[in-house]
Amino acid sequence: MRTFAAGYRLQFRVIRSDPDYLMPLATIPLFAVVFLAIVRHAGRDDLTEYALLAPVLIALWQLSLTVAGEIIADDRWQGTLEPAIAAPASFPTLVVGRVLAVTSVALVAFVEVWAVGAGLFGVSVEFHHPVAFVLAVGATALAMSGTALIMAALFVVTRSARTFQNSLSYPFYVLGGILVPVSFLPEWVQPASSAVFLSWSADLLRDSLAPAAVDNLAYRLAMVVVLGAAGFAVGRLTLERILRRVRRTGEVGLA
Amino acid sequence: MTTLRVLRHAAACGFSDYATIYTWKTWLAGWYVRVLAQVAFFALIGKLLDSQARVEYLLIGNAVMLAAVGGLFAVAGTTWERRAGTLPLHVASPSSPVVVFTGRSAWGLTEGVLSSAGTFFVAAPLFGLELALRSLLVLPLLVLVASSSYALGIFLGGLVLRAMSTRNVVANVVSATMMAICGVNVPVEFFPEPIQWVGQALPLTHGLHAIRDVLGGGSAASIIVNAALELLVGLVWLGLALVTFNRLAEGGRRSGAIEFAA
Numbered sequence: 386m387r388t389f390a391a392g393y394r395l396q397f398r399v400i401r402s403d404p405d406y407l408m409p410l411a412t413i414p415l416f417a418v419v420f421l422a423i424v425r426h427a428g429r430d431d432l433t434e435y436a437l438l439a440p441v442l443i444a445l446w447q448l449s450l451t452v453a454g455e456i457i458a459d460d461r462w463q464g465t466l467e468p469a470i471a472a473p474a475s476f477p478t479l480v481v482g483r484v485l486a487v488t489s490v491a492l493v494a495f496v497e498v499w500a501v502g503a504g505l506f507g508v509s510v511e512f513h514h515p516v517a518f519v520l521a522v523g524a525t526a527l528a529m530s531g532t533a534l535i536m537a538a539l540f541v542v543t544r545s546a547r548t549f550q551n552s553l554s555y556p557f558y559v560l561g562g563i564l565v566p567v568s569f570l571p572e573w574v575q576p577a578s579s580a581v582f583l584s585w586s587a588d589l590l591r592d593s594l595a596p597a598a599v600d601n602l603a604y605r606l607a608m609v610v611v612l613g614a615a616g617f618a619v620g621r622l623t624l625e626r627i628l629r630r631v632r633r634t635g636e637v638g639l640a
Numbered sequence: 641m642t643t644l645r646v647l648r649h650a651a652a653c654g655f656s657d658y659a660t661i662y663t664w665k666t667w668l669a670g671w672y673v674r675v676l677a678q679v680a681f682f683a684l685i686g687k688l689l690d691s692q693a694r695v696e697y698l699l700i701g702n703a704v705m706l707a708a709v710g711g712l713f714a715v716a717g718t719t720w721e722r723r724a725g726t727l728p729l730h731v732a733s734p735s736s737p738v739v740v741f742t743g744r745s746a747w748g749l750t751e752g753v754l755s756s757a758g759t760f761f762v763a764a765p766l767f768g769l770e771l772a773l774r775s776l777l778v779l780p781l782l783v784l785v786a787s788s789s790y791a792l793g794i795f796l797g798g799l800v801l802r803a804m805s806t807r808n809v810v811a812n813v814v815s816a817t818m819m820a821i822c823g824v825n826v827p828v829e830f831f832p833e834p835i836q837w838v839g840q841a842l843p844l845t846h847g848l849h850a851i852r853d854v855l856g857g858g859s860a861a862s863i864i865v866n867a868a869l870e871l872l873v874g875l876v877w878l879g880l881a882l883v884t885f886n887r888l889a890e891g892g893r894r895s896g897a898i899e900f901a902a
Contacts, residue, residue: 408809415816419825420685423698426826427689435688552670555677565684 388474392482396456399483400490409447413494416440417501420564425506434594437502437510439564442525442587443554444494446563448487449529450536450553456483457624458540467637470628477534477621484533488526495522510594517602518593524606525586528613532582534620542627563587582612646735650743657720658747675755679703679763682825686767696769697852701824703760704851707782708818708844710752711789715811717745718797719804727801738885742794752786753779769855777854777863781847784867788843788874789818795877798885818844823852843877846870 400406420436460466502508561583578584585608592599631637682702686695718741730737800807821839828839839845850866
């Protein structure tokens with residue numbers, strides 16, 4: 386637990402020192418403006434919650450995958466990976482703490498988006514199912530961290546992961562139905578969407594803001610958690626295997 | 641003549657850099673899939689709104705936006721050169737640094753036009769947008785949009801040379817602002833008048849208007865006027881870049897901090 390907390394605190398200090406870490410938070414209010422303008426201009430005020438949730442999910446996704454995903458690769462470039470691995474504390478636990486710190490920062494996007502909605506568009510969001518909403522946000526943040534751990538491991542093992550880093554945004558925004566529900570996608574795409582935790586998260590978050598009762602809350606929450614846990618498991622296993630390999634081959638510091 | 645040679649060599653350097661990131665296969669499987677998904681994401685919002693007109697509006701706007709994004713790669717591109725430690729040499733050489741930096745990110749122009757045209761002509765039929773022969777006129781207009789955005793990118797690139805860690809934030813905030821107020825997703829007139837004026841001064845707004853005219857059967861006069869306005873906006877940003885860039889690039893010579901920028 387101390388290792389986890391140390392990683393969490395360290396990452397906050399790193400974030401404060403580099404504006405790049407906060408870039409998604411700088412652009413998210415503008416995404417909120419874009420989405421709210423689209424639904425307002427179309428006269429579809431009923432889709433306001435959709436327009437508000439999408440930028441939050443974008444912020445979570447961007448920070449988790451692009452920023453948290455680079456944690457280990459950055460350590461490697463700075464030459465701090467070797468002492469971190471050599472220390473008696475569990476390295477994967479440290480990384481999980483750091484990843485979760487990034488995900489926590491991403492939650493600031495909620496405040497930003499709500500401020501844009503209220504300040505520029507006069508929108509006030511009613512939380513019809515606050516418990517479901519909070520649970521969905523928590524499960525989503527955990528699942529994001531799990532996915533980020535996979536990326537953190539992949540960035541170490543392959544240089545080409547960086548090439549595809551930019552490609553992990555919009556394809557997943559479409560598949561995850563972060564603004565347009567998956568039911569609007571072609572039928573042949575929909576099975577792939579159900580394997581993406583974002584699609585469960587986005588639907589659940591939207592339903593928790595709607596007046597109608599939230600159907601199958603436990604099952605849907607469980608799906609987000611299970612997919613997130615699978616991410617954690619795969620990420621941790623991959624990381625441990627990679628660490629064993631680079632220790633054996635002497636490539637710990639070779640990016 | 642020398643200027644052209646410097647531009648050519650600088651562009652060749654930039655393309656070589658870019659080739660270390662993408663091969664044509666990874667570009668297609670990575671970047672192209674991403675930009676196609678980006679356009680599809682916005683076109684699908686039109687479907688959510690249950691309006692084919694909005695599907696087409698969003699598709700066109702966001703496909704053309706990609707040309708501007710390519711131009712704005714120049715913001716980050718200028719800092720690559722600085723990170724390579726070559727800025728003191730550029731400042732000391734008889735050639736102007738702005739010429740080098742203008743050529744250095746030319747790959748962004750190419751990528752912007754390719755991404756934009758490549759997604760537009762693929763996504764349009766997928767989302768039921770019928771294309772007449774005159775839609776080929778979009779191509780030179782995309783080059784114009786990418787070029788005017790590139791001029792803005794060079795200007796901003798000069799600004800971030802003194803604070804390189806802000807390069808991605810600046811590029812992305814400007815890009816997202818253009819996406820919001822330049823008529824990409826909603827007409828410029830949706831926003832209050834002061835914001836409309838900002839939109840008119842940015843690249844993309846007039847070029848996109850011209851492209852919508854081409855695709856929507858607008859008059860030749862309207863297309864020409866908007867294309868000319870896009871060109872004018874680009875030239876103004878290029879002029880600003882030429883006036884300010886060298887001063888900013890050379891700013892560290894007097895203080896001795898030319899190699900030191902975070």
